[in-house]
Amino acid sequence: MVRPFSSFQWYKGVDLADFDARMEANYRDIRFLFSLLYGNRRDSHLSFKKLMEALRENYHSRPDELRQIDIQRELDPGWFLSNRLVSTMLYVDQYAGNLKEFLKKIPYLRELGINVVHLMPLLKCPAGNNDGGYAVSDYHRIDERYGSMEDLRRIAWELRKEKMYLILDLVVNHTSDEHEWAKRARSGDPYYQNYYYMFDDRSIPDQFEETFPEIFPEAAPGNFTWIPEIKKWVMTVFHNFQWDLNYTNPTVFIEMVKILFFLANQGVDIVRLDAVPYLWKKIGTTGQNLEEAHIILRLMRLCAEIVCPGVLFIAEAIVQPEEIVKYFGTDEFAGRESHLAYHASLMVFFWDAIATTNSRMLRKGLENTPPNPQGTGWLVYIRCHDDIGLGFSDRDAREVGYDPFLHRKFLQEYYTGKFPGSSARGSLFMFNPKNQDARISGTTASLVGLEKALEEGNRLEIDICIRKIILLYSLVMSIDGLPILYYGDEVGYTNDYFYRNHPVHRYDNRWMHRPKIDWDKVERRKIEGSVENRIFTQIKRLISIRKSSPEFSGDSSFRLIDPENEHVFSCLREKEKRRTLVLANVSGERQFINSSILHGSGLLEHVFDKFSGNAPAKKSGKIILEPYSFYWLSEAE
Ligand code: GLC
Ligand code: GLC
Numbered sequence: 001m002v003r004p005f006s007s008f009q010w011y012k013g014v015d016l017a018d019f020d021a022r023m024e025a026n027y028r029d030i031r032f033l034f035s036l037l038y039g040n041r042r043d044s045h046l047s048f049k050k051l052m053e054a055l056r057e058n059y060h061s062r063p064d065e066l067r068q069i070d071i072q073r074e075l076d077p078g079w080f081l082s083n084r085l086v087s088t089m090l091y092v093d094q095y096a097g098n099l100k101e102f103l104k105k106i107p108y109l110r111e112l113g114i115n116v117v118h119l120m121p122l123l124k125c126p127a128g129n130n131d132g133g134y135a136v137s138d139y140h141r142i143d144e145r146y147g148s149m150e151d152l153r154r155i156a157w158e159l160r161k162e163k164m165y166l167i168l169d170l171v172v173n174h175t176s177d178e179h180e181w182a183k184r185a186r187s188g189d190p191y192y193q194n195y196y197y198m199f200d201d202r203s204i205p206d207q208f209e210e211t212f213p214e215i216f217p218e219a220a221p222g223n224f225t226w227i228p229e230i231k232k233w234v235m236t237v238f239h240n241f242q243w244d245l246n247y248t249n250p251t252v253f254i255e256m257v258k259i260l261f262f263l264a265n266q267g268v269d270i271v272r273l274d275a276v277p278y279l280w281k282k283i284g285t286t287g288q289n290l291e292e293a294h295i296i297l298r299l300m301r302l303c304a305e306i307v308c309p310g311v312l313f314i315a316e317a318i319v320q321p322e323e324i325v326k327y328f329g330t331d332e333f334a335g336r337e338s339h340l341a342y343h344a345s346l347m348v349f350f351w352d353a354i355a356t357t358n359s360r361m362l363r364k365g366l367e368n369t370p371p372n373p374q375g376t377g378w379l380v381y382i383r384c385h386d387d388i389g390l391g392f393s394d395r396d397a398r399e400v401g402y403d404p405f406l407h408r409k410f411l412q413e414y415y416t417g418k419f420p421g422s423s424a425r426g427s428l429f430m431f432n433p434k435n436q437d438a439r440i441s442g443t444t445a446s447l448v449g450l451e452k453a454l455e456e457g458n459r460l461e462i463d464i465c466i467r468k469i470i471l472l473y474s475l476v477m478s479i480d481g482l483p484i485l486y487y488g489d490e491v492g493y494t495n496d497y498f499y500r501n502h503p504v505h506r507y508d509n510r511w512m513h514r515p516k517i518d519w520d521k522v523e524r525r526k527i528e529g530s531v532e533n534r535i536f537t538q539i540k541r542l543i544s545i546r547k548s549s550p551e552f553s554g555d556s557s558f559r560l561i562d563p564e565n566e567h568v569f570s571c572l573r574e575k576e577k578r579r580t581l582v583l584a585n586v587s588g589e590r591q592f593i594n595s596s597i598l599h600g601s602g603l604l605e606h607v608f609d610k611f612s613g614n615a616p617a618k619k620s621g622k623i624i625l626e627p628y629s630f631y632w633l634s635e636a637e
Helices: 017-038 044-061 064-075 092-096 099-103 106-112 149-161 180-186 203-211 250-264 291-307 321-328 344-356 360-367 394-399 404-415 444-448 450-456 459-478 497-501 509-513 519-526 531-547 596-600
Strands: 087-090 116-119 138-142 165-170 174-176 224-227 232-235 242-244 270-273 312-315 340-342 377-380 427-432 437-441 482-486 557-560 568-575 578-585 591-594 607-609 622-625 630-635
Touching: 017 044, 017 064, 017 250, 017 291, 044 250, 044 291, 087 092, 092 099, 099 149, 106 531, 116 270, 138 149, 138 250, 149 165, 165 250, 174 180, 203 224, 203 232, 232 242, 250 270, 250 291, 291 312, 291 321, 312 321, 321 340, 321 344, 344 360, 344 404, 344 459, 360 394, 360 557, 360 568, 394 404, 404 437, 427 509, 437 509, 444 450, 444 459, 444 509, 450 459, 459 482, 459 531, 459 568, 459 578, 459 630, 482 531, 497 509, 519 531, 568 591, 578 596, 578 622, 591 596, 622 630
Parallel strands: 087 116, 087 482, 116 165, 165 270, 270 312, 312 340, 340 377, 377 482
Antiparallel strands: 174 242, 224 232, 427 437, 557 568, 568 578, 578 630, 591 622, 607 630
């Protein structure tokens, strides 16, 4: 076995025993994966040496405290699957103004029960349009609008003290056109032009365009942008100011790995790798989910296993479930790619259930979700900062009897309030006339109809909408995975239309669901009976029950149950004799379920609902579920 660095046990005063052991465990695979990508290049050997050097240097500069955490987590690799974790995601500026002010909000998150915090992009980015920070111009600096790296380290430290965890984005697929590399490329330096995909004329770009879809067809049609200064086309899959990095160049890979370590060494616990399906491009493909994209991620992961093994990876792959699941790793790399991935179609199935008032798709979609490798988990959510893309697989739709195209149309109409009877107030995002494709923007509250109900002062409707929100979050908290509470949802934020008059954001209606938090509104959570109070207290309760229910953890069993009523979704969560049967009525009508479901799930007749603390309502041997209500049925302990 090769032991590349064992010759020196101490490196600038740091004990290398752990480093060596981890290197020994991963070296062969790293070499193998690296050569798959770069083996046929003349500079392959030299690049590999540089990579090895980067690992050693960053291990050396990893703060001691973090190294200790790495060791603890190596001993408990499934720590993040615990039912005790509940996450949120938020924009520091919209939430608190800046990082220093955010520190003061940590007690609020604790009050709610949140212990994993995804702070949306904070790194330096252009002053104008920066796609919500997803166009980074300096990976080593926090944008002045938010504060400094020192502030971030302080937050990481404070969170650690509170046994909370920090998630930060790493935008791996592209940089801003104002990044130093891009500036040099634009000034004509071929070395940096090689960091991107650049072409002198349209011949190659046109070939790519034949099969590449458009991500932002309204705002940024096409996948290439003309750079007049150098008379070249640069690949820009997202916006024209987001230049795609060229990972066929090993230097780009090494730069990004170093950035990963840099962030990890600031105390980031979980890195959200942005837009990973796009990491490798080939003519004749969609430029998504290519094998090489997985190799890049695996390589990154194995490198991290050596330098900062306590740090987790989230793959942001908003693609179909059978593709997403591959981001956990496959074959001999199963469980060795990312630890967590968004269950993007599950998110849509939740919304589907509310719109159709039946749980057919939700059930089918979960049934058809390929199993994820041991030691990995789904991020379960009903919405995030992005649009709700109707990216479920056509097969799921067909299997429950829908025409996929028409069903997507229905969902678009339902959530924009056009469908008769719908009170949703969403908007279509990036309508593409070529294929009628469109995604949906809008806050949870506005999508379930709360905005309209409040406007009309319709108390009955307000009540129903609150039920829908709690119902959706009860599913998020109890279905297999790490739940995300989207910021603002806990106090029922409705759409923020400010973006419409914003000089930069007005073209991008995702900003309607990225609200600026008004802390006076949040204070109303303390006023008994207010909308904020009703939502907040119930979400808080869901979180606290989840945290005391090991059967909800990501490594316990999850089984779909057929309640013989399509308006009701049911699953059984089980861990070491602790069982909870979830029953959720996604319709506006009262539903009845045969009590035999209890016996069939291995539960006794005498169960109680963990949420209300009461026995479920029954009538002539049937369990009654009120409109948009749910039970978490369990036996008394
Ligand atoms: C990710 C982000 C999204 C952004 C895109 C481009 O998908 O979630 O907000 O627009 O990447 O970076
Ligand atoms: C596309 C991308 C996803 C991104 C989203 C932004 O769906 O696949 O990565 O989050 O666009 O709207």
